[in-house]
Amino acid sequence: MAIASLADAVIEELVAICGADHVFTGGSALFNRARVPAPFPAHRWEDHIPQAVVLPTTAEQISEVVRLANRHGIPVVPRAGATGLTDGAVPLRHGIVVDIKLMNRIVELDHEDRTVTVQPGINMLKLNEELRKHGYIYPDNPASYPCSLVGGRIGTSGWSLIGARYGHTRDLVISFEIVLPSGEIIRVGDGGGRKVRKSSSGYQLKHLFMGHQGTLGIVTEATLELVNRPEAEFSAFLAYPDYMDAWRATGELARSGVATLAGVVLFDELKLAYLRRDDEAYIPQPDWVKGVIACASYGNADEVRVGAKRLLRIAKASGGTYLGDEISQGDWASRHDRYATPQHGRTRNGQVALMSWHCEDAAIPFSQLPAVREEWHAIVKRLCDRFDMFDDWGMFAYTNGAFKPWGDYLTEIDVGIWEMRWDEETWAAWVDAKREIARVSIEHGGSITACHGSCREGEVDLVPLELGGGFDVMKTIKRALDPNNIMNPGKYLLDQAYDEEQ
Numbered sequence: 064m065a066i067a068s069l070a071d072a073v074i075e076e077l078v079a080i081c082g083a084d085h086v087f088t089g090g091s092a093l094f095n096r097a098r099v100p101a102p103f104p105a106h107r108w109e110d111h112i113p114q115a116v117v118l119p120t121t122a123e124q125i126s127e128v129v130r131l132a133n134r135h136g137i138p139v140v141p142r143a144g145a146t147g148l149t150d151g152a153v154p155l156r157h158g159i160v161v162d163i164k165l166m167n168r169i170v171e172l173d174h175e176d177r178t179v180t181v182q183p184g185i186n187m188l189k190l191n192e193e194l195r196k197h198g199y200i201y202p203d204n205p206a207s208y209p210c211s212l213v214g215g216r217i218g219t220s221g222w223s224l225i226g227a228r229y230g231h232t233r234d235l236v237i238s239f240e241i242v243l244p245s246g247e248i249i250r251v252g253d254g255g256g257r258k259v260r261k262s263s264s265g266y267q268l269k270h271l272f273m274g275h276q277g278t279l280g281i282v283t284e285a286t287l288e289l290v291n292r293p294e295a296e297f298s299a300f301l302a303y304p305d306y307m308d309a310w311r312a313t314g315e316l317a318r319s320g321v322a323t324l325a326g327v328v329l330f331d332e333l334k335l336a337y338l339r340r341d342d343e344a345y346i347p348q349p350d351w352v353k354g355v356i357a358c359a360s361y362g363n364a365d366e367v368r369v370g371a372k373r374l375l376r377i378a379k380a381s382g383g384t385y386l387g388d389e390i391s392q393g394d395w396a397s398r399h400d401r402y403a404t405p406q407h408g409r410t411r412n413g414q415v416a417l418m419s420w421h422c423e424d425a426a427i428p429f430s431q432l433p434a435v436r437e438e439w440h441a442i443v444k445r446l447c448d449r450f451d452m453f454d455d456w457g458m459f460a461y462t463n464g465a466f467k468p469w470g471d472y473l474t475e476i477d478v479g480i481w482e483m484r485w486d487e488e489t490w491a492a493w494v495d496a497k498r499e500i501a502r503v504s505i506e507h508g509g510s511i512t513a514c515h516g517s518c519r520e521g522e523v524d525l526v527p528l529e530l531g532g533g534f535d536v537m538k539t540i541k542r543a544l545d546p547n548n549i550m551n552p553g554k555y556l557l558d559q560a561y562d563e564e565q
């Protein structure tokens with residue numbers, strides 16, 4: 064389907080705002096900003112391309128672009144690292160993509176009040192390279208650490224691998240500046256000013272403007288928490304002969320009360336099979352190993368040492384076998400950058416198929432993990448039995464609660480997909496499977512997603528079920544702040560806000 068170009072007069076206005084070098088309308092600039100790594104309907108690629116891409120350098124430029132979009136009724140979609148796994152940065156209704164990558168400076172490093180203020184286009188790797196020189200880190204640590212950006216972390220309200228110790232994005236971002244759908248620029252945060260961590264004045268707006276997937280505005284600056292660079296890091300990989308043993312031990316480790324504990328991860332048997340077969344960096348385990356736990360702790364050297372002893376004591380008492388320093392340290396290090404590993408060639412019908420990685424994530428109560436695991440694998444098995452383009456790559460469960468890691472787990476099933484095979488039938492089957500996966504999560508007292516968001520086809524249909532009356536509040540807020548529905552329209556069923564009499 065060919066998309067109408069924006070009027071010349073609109074492009075001229077964009078050039079006047081951002082500069083000729085920062086406005087793109089050429090084919091590859093547009094097509095490349097249509098896709099994200101989540102299952103992407105490549106057979107419908109043209110349905111999602113933007114009409115223009117701008118790379119602004121200031122909040123004022125973004126504000127002007129948003130005002131222009133309101134005047135002309137053109138959708139605006141913010142795009143950061145484009146690693147989001149729920150299609151958030153996909154311009155479903157075309158329009159203008161605001162790519163924030165050029166806004167990537169550190170604005171202020173405050174040693175006294177322990178904050179760093181940054182533009183939204185900086186990534187955690189670059190930021191931490193600078194902070195380390197001063198003895199700090201910014202501990203938002205997703206597996207997309209080198210390629211997701213601070214703006215996207217706020218747009219998704221991300222989850223951090225070491226969140227049990229340091230918190231997740233919502234805990235680490237103190238305040239931020241945001242361009243509202245009207246074009247107005249405001250600042251929201253945990254307290255007064257940019258750097259206060261707690262206040263009780265008024266509504267707690269910071270959380271409203273996190274995880275909205277660009278539907279309520281564009282973040283243009285953020286003030287972030289600094290923590291001491293850890294003196295010591297301890298990671299242990301532990302093997303179990305049975306998934307249920309490993310599951311029980313995961314709970315015991317997470318409930319240990321060890322203050323330096325940063326995360327506990329449970330790998331199931333299908334995940335181990337996938338790692339044995341497909342991960343070049345993985346050190347294969349003997350056949351008797353049916354479940355593996357990774358646990359990690361960070362902090363001052365003396366505290367980490369004592370905590371590690373306790374964690375290993377618990378692991379031993381629960382029947383775990385320590386897998387040695389090489390895999391413990393090597394595999395844990397590789398968990399902070401999974402971007403390259405998910406692509407595999409698999410032999411299919413005598414030819415090599417390029418399989419891409421796709422991840423369904425949900426927050427699941429600890430007690431429900433075994434049941435959810437069985438039901439999710441059964442759903443994916445039915446898909447694999449019908450079509451030879453899908454593979455079950457196993458499941459992980461990661462501690463999910465910030466500072467309180469015992470209650471629920473970010474639970475992920477990974478599916479390999481031969482994307483060149485998409486057509487309407489396979490896409491519809493995939494969307495159905497995702498809807499079923501989401502339903503299982505909700506039926507077991509979980510949420511559809513723990514960190515990616517739930518905008519994609521299939522799962523998004525269940526958002527009103529998960530949120531109940533909260534979904535009506537979401538629609539009211541969206542319509543009040545974005546009366547013309549220009550901010551990332553088509554996401555989260557929020558078009559309903561404009562269809563209904565409120």
Ligand SMILES: Cc1cc2nc3c(=O)[nH]c(=O)nc-3n(C[C@H](O)[C@H](O)[C@H](O)COP(=O)(O)OP(=O)(O)OC[C@H]3O[C@@H](n4cnc5c(N)ncnc54)[C@H](O)[C@@H]3O)c2cc1C
Nearest residue numbers: 143144145146147151205206212214215218221222277282
């Ligand atoms: C290999 C891999 C591993 C991953 N591991 C993790 C993980 O461990 N934890 C985790 O949380 N996620 C993980 N993800 C998902 C993804 O990295 C996160 O969702 C991340 O926060 C997205 O950031 P981004 O910069 O890529 O944002 P994008 O994908 O560009 O955008 C994400 C959303 O935020 C919106 N947005 C972008 N910029 C702004 C802005 N300035 N203001 C307002 N809204 C904005 C976009 O419109 C979109 O809706 C992983 C992804 C991959 C590919």
